[in-house]
Amino acid sequence: MNNTCIHGRLVRDPEMKSYTTSKGDPGSLTKFTVAVDRRFGEETDFFDCVCYGKLAEVIDKYFSKGREIVVSGEMQCHKYEAKDGTMRYPWSLVVNTFDFCGSKKDSSDKAEPAPSGFDDIDDDDIPF
Numbered sequence: 001m002n003n004t005c006i007h008g009r010l011v012r013d014p015e016m017k018s019y020t021t022s023k024g025d026p027g028s029l030t031k032f033t034v035a036v037d038r039r040f041g042e043e044t045d046f047f048d049c050v051c052y053g054k055l056a057e058v059i060d061k062y063f064s065k066g067r068e069i070v071v072s073g074e075m076q077c078h079k080y081e082a083k084d085g086t087m088r089y090p091w092s093l094v095v096n097t098f099d100f101c102g103s104k105k106d107s108s109d110k111a112e113p114a115p116s117g118f119d120d121i122d123d124d125d126i127p128f
Helices: 053-062
Strands: 004-010 015-020 026-037 044-052 068-077 091-100
Touching: 015 053, 026 053, 044 053, 044 068, 053 091
Parallel strands: 044 091
Antiparallel strands: 004 026, 004 068, 015 026, 026 044, 068 091
8 A cells, every 4th residue: 555644834836737638638737845844853854746637726726835734645756767877766746635734824825715605714713
């Protein structure tokens, strides 16, 4: 089983791209990097992440640099030969699910206001 879950902050704004599948259908993908502090010490790990379809659109729309996120998915290695002839083995997390986290203050300007009929609330108003 290959399942990884990480909790950290985006190191830059997500980058959404469009592509065409081998069948000629349009698709979208979003790439982003998440910084995760290690439990002990002062080291930080950086995870390159990619997601596809509607999930890619949601991540691109609601997340930005510095925003806290929890993502889970599969780690995949995409080896290739570099220009200098050496083999490279970069790993990335192919995201299947995500969760918003952090306070409202952490949210970006990309987030839309509450839909009509709903009021914004402060974190201090939540009773738990």
